[in-house]
Amino acid sequence: MSTPTAQVERWGLHEIQLDGPSEGNPFTDVELGATFCFRNREVAVAGFYDGDGRYRIRFSPDQEGRWSYRTWSSAPELDGVRGELAVGPPGEGNHGPVHVWDGSLFRYADGTRHESFGTTCYHWTHRGDEELEEQTLQTLAGSPFNKVRMCLLPTASMQPPRLAFVGDTPGELDKTRFDPEFFAHLERRVLDLQRLGIEADLILFHPYDKGHWGVDDMTPEEDRFYLRYVVARLAAFRNVWWSMSNEFDFNKAKTMADWDALLQHLQRIDPYRRLASIHNGTAMYVYASIYDFDKPWTTHQSIQHWDARLTSTWRQAHPRPVVVDEIGYEGDIERRWGNLSGRDLTRRFWYTMAGGGFMGHGECFVDTKPQWVSSGGRLVGESPARIAFLRSIIAEGPADWIAARDDGYRLDYFGERRFAYHDLELGDDPHEVDVIDTWEMTVTPLEGTFRGRCRIPLPDRSDLAVRVRRVS
Amino acid sequence: MSREQTPVAASATGEAVGVARWGVLELDVTGTAAAAVTFHHADREAVAGPVDVGGRRLVRFSPDLPGRWSYSVTDAGGAVLDEGSRECLPARPGDHGPVRVHGTRFVHADGTRHHSIGTTALWWHHQDEVERAATLATLVASPFDTVRMSVLPEGATSWTDEEGLAVVEAAVAELAQLGLQAELVLFATEGALRPGQPGWQQHLQQVVGRLAAASNVTWCLALDADRSGLPAQVWDETLRVLAELDHGRRLRTVHAGPGFDFGHRLITHSSVRDDMRWEAQDLVRAFAKPAVLDVGSEGDVPVPGGGLTAQEMVSLMWWGVCRGAYSWHAEEFVDGPWSRYGGKLDGDAAPRLAFLRQVLAAAPAELARNPVERHTFTLEAPGEYYLQYHGLHRYSTHRFSLPEDVRFGVEVVDTWEMTVDRLAGTFSGDIVLDLPRKPYVAVRITRC
Numbered sequence: 001m002s003t004p005t006a007q008v009e010r011w012g013l014h015e016i017q018l019d020g021p022s023e024g025n026p027f028t029d030v031e032l033g034a035t036f037c038f039r040n041r042e043v044a045v046a047g048f049y050d051g052d053g054r055y056r057i058r059f060s061p062d063q064e065g066r067w068s069y070r071t072w073s074s075a076p077e078l079d080g081v082r083g084e085l086a087v088g089p090p091g092e093g094n095h096g097p098v099h100v101w102d103g104s105l106f107r108y109a110d111g112t113r114h115e116s117f118g119t120t121c122y123h124w125t126h127r128g129d130e131e132l133e134e135q136t137l138q139t140l141a142g143s144p145f146n147k148v149r150m151c152l153l154p155t156a157s158m159q160p161p162r163l164a165f166v167g168d169t170p171g172e173l174d175k176t177r178f179d180p181e182f183f184a185h186l187e188r189r190v191l192d193l194q195r196l197g198i199e200a201d202l203i204l205f206h207p208y209d210k211g212h213w214g215v216d217d218m219t220p221e222e223d224r225f226y227l228r229y230v231v232a233r234l235a236a237f238r239n240v241w242w243s244m245s246n247e248f249d250f251n252k253a254k255t256m257a258d259w260d261a262l263l264q265h266l267q268r269i270d271p272y273r274r275l276a277s278i279h280n281g282t283a284m285y286v287y288a289s290i291y292d293f294d295k296p297w298t299t300h301q302s303i304q305h306w307d308a309r310l311t312s313t314w315r316q317a318h319p320r321p322v323v324v325d326e327i328g329y330e331g332d333i334e335r336r337w338g339n340l341s342g343r344d345l346t347r348r349f350w351y352t353m354a355g356g357g358f359m360g361h362g363e364c365f366v367d368t369k370p371q372w373v374s375s376g377g378r379l380v381g382e383s384p385a386r387i388a389f390l391r392s393i394i395a396e397g398p399a400d401w402i403a404a405r406d407d408g409y410r411l412d413y414f415g416e417r418r419f420a421y422h423d424l425e426l427g428d429d430p431h432e433v434d435v436i437d438t439w440e441m442t443v444t445p446l447e448g449t450f451r452g453r454c455r456i457p458l459p460d461r462s463d464l465a466v467r468v469r470r471v472s
Numbered sequence: 473m474s475r476e477q478t479p480v481a482a483s484a485t486g487e488a489v490g491v492a493r494w495g496v497l498e499l500d501v502t503g504t505a506a507a508a509v510t511f512h513h514a515d516r517e518a519v520a521g522p523v524d525v526g527g528r529r530l531v532r533f534s535p536d537l538p539g540r541w542s543y544s545v546t547d548a549g550g551a552v553l554d555e556g557s558r559e560c561l562p563a564r565p566g567d568h569g570p571v572r573v574h575g576t577r578f579v580h581a582d583g584t585r586h587h588s589i590g591t592t593a594l595w596w597h598h599q600d601e602v603e604r605a606a607t608l609a610t611l612v613a614s615p616f617d618t619v620r621m622s623v624l625p626e627g628a629t630s631w632t633d634e635e636g637l638a639v640v641e642a643a644v645a646e647l648a649q650l651g652l653q654a655e656l657v658l659f660a661t662e663g664a665l666r667p668g669q670p671g672w673q674q675h676l677q678q679v680v681g682r683l684a685a686a687s688n689v690t691w692c693l694a695l696d697a698d699r700s701g702l703p704a705q706v707w708d709e710t711l712r713v714l715a716e717l718d719h720g721r722r723l724r725t726v727h728a729g730p731g732f733d734f735g736h737r738l739i740t741h742s743s744v745r746d747d748m749r750w751e752a753q754d755l756v757r758a759f760a761k762p763a764v765l766d767v768g769s770e771g772d773v774p775v776p777g778g779g780l781t782a783q784e785m786v787s788l789m790w791w792g793v794c795r796g797a798y799s800w801h802a803e804e805f806v807d808g809p810w811s812r813y814g815g816k817l818d819g820d821a822a823p824r825l826a827f828l829r830q831v832l833a834a835a836p837a838e839l840a841r842n843p844v845e846r847h848t849f850t851l852e853a854p855g856e857y858y859l860q861y862h863g864l865h866r867y868s869t870h871r872f873s874l875p876e877d878v879r880f881g882v883e884v885v886d887t888w889e890m891t892v893d894r895l896a897g898t899f900s901g902d903i904v905l906d907l908p909r910k911p912y913v914a915v916r917i918t919r920c
Contacts, residue, residue, distance in 0.1 A: 039519050041715035041738075068517060102703045264758055267735040273708075296733045297758075319704075 124376030136376030311355030322357030342382025408470030596814025607814030796841030
């Protein structure tokens, strides 16, 4: 059996739809996949059962030109289907997936710069509230954020209309069957994010179920079965990142060896090596059990910590980008991780980026229902506008603003400190100096140029940065 | 490497000649605009590019499935210049085919076991004829089945030209004649001949176009890649380009420390500079692919990984084997740098590795490290065979649990003295062995 050549853009998504058996439990009974071939390179991808006798295989080609494929399956009617793809150039706005670049940085696959400015809306797709989801997308579209951390599995306190697994009774989910409608909805939202240029950092596990639904203490086999299905459905979306777990160490049903094995398994089954990491828990100001990011099955360092000033330490410790995914949220709730001022959160963003890392935002105000960090909606805090300003400053600077410190650019940030002046040693070349007010969002160029040892006078306030650029 | 040759462009109507499975089919496209040849089989497709060999332009390909292979020769624009087909005949007697990955083990394409022990002789083939002959004579008498060798000459400052590649090709063919595998190191670790440097893709095209059809070739991108200073994206890109060029689908690895991204899907097996820090991690299980362990080199040269005594070398290699990996040999004395230039082996490890090879030759094909045994590393085919190595640890007694319902024979192996003592009687269930309280002891347990 053979199908006509399909047209697909580079890093786009091609879907092969097939009809097959619907009796028994096709989720467990039917194996399906396809091997795609570009020149002599083969890429094996798993397919998935989508309910009602429908099967799909999704594929995202990473090179332009002719690809051929052939399916393999335990079901004869799905086996040996052949076809070809004619892969053309990426469409407008398609820069490909985000990859790690030069150890500590990110880039899109087409070489375009990517600095990650994340936010968190854990369960924004789970409430069955289309209006709220549209509002979330609108808010995101007008925000500085280009990544959203979002969960697949429910927490104990939720009663969502649909779950990843079949069933609606706590403790009695059918972990051998998935709900295709749940996933179709999630995928639609992942695509919505993609259209906005926003990465979807999918959190695969979390410890907030407390045994209620029965999804945070599954067996290793159930975990893998779930991972396989999620990867088969979602890996082909170029804006997907994987976060193996939120606060992994808070899950007492799993050991470090379990997390290692899950991350290893994920790398093995992910045809595209999407960015993959794992987020630790903390007791704020007491301890942070950061994963050992020397382990090569992680692509970047997903870190929860309260102290952004450690960023350069983490950056030097492991040759992977630092993403401080959680550092506390702007808000006023009764937990100290959720009642930072906008000024404080803005400072943490600046400290992180001045140290060569990336950061994630979150917001939770008592009087805002629902809260952004759990369900999206709208943002009322003061930090997003300042984060947008920071993003514009970074975008104006060199792609590697840390390496550039030895090469004519520096961005020195003083945070809560109020300094009368800032001493610099600039060498023989003339430099322009700007004083940046990170809170008022102003850039004030100083008159003239600077070279050698020089003293930059600073206004009498905090939240300042100094930007130095060699005159070209 | 034997080859069946057919002048092609000139002979579109020529008589189709068969090629032995895993042999080399060579098409002469001299004087044509041929840019690629696509080979089609019912279950497989491959693309090979032409290379210049001795004034001719040749396309080489090794059919790995029996039956009809058709091909089409195309120019740079994709226009078909010529078409034809060849029959892939049964393999030549004794040819087990290239080495492939089967789970976490190596195996020949025909299913023959390949409990590999390799050695490094990076520039043996760049020596004079007398030296080369001496190296080959040493290899024939050695326990080694694979030779790690560099495509680039020592200290090279430019990419290998056609003449240089002819030297590599001849060496690969000589090893094939002896039934040996050639692991070709493709790039330098430092300097201008690393991946990503100007000319790297053409270098890869030339080497792969010329040598990928040799069924005893495997690829190693570079040694000590983690010390090359190159960022991960360069290795990713190099693996991708190699996989796209390699119509032979040979084994593909990178040699580096254990923190390297060996989980990369285009790395067929890890090639790890062993690091005891990783004892806590089972390398083979972590990456779910075979692991080749570089344990260092026997000799007296003061370099990292060098200066191992023969006892230490043999012990580390046994240890690697019982951890479910494949141990790699190297030898470098100031007065006899085998691992650089070949020649003869001066160390005392090689004879003991011949003994290890005998032990492995008598082992089942399917072997894996016991994932739960914590007292000593155990290589096993559960219910059939167990090989345990105690290294420096001097056990007086040793406990192990065997299936209750099967009888086993137990042998105490002295890996240094190369002796095997069979204990009286048979064993099953929970056993306690009396052992000779000395280092370098292995225990072999075999189903009766």
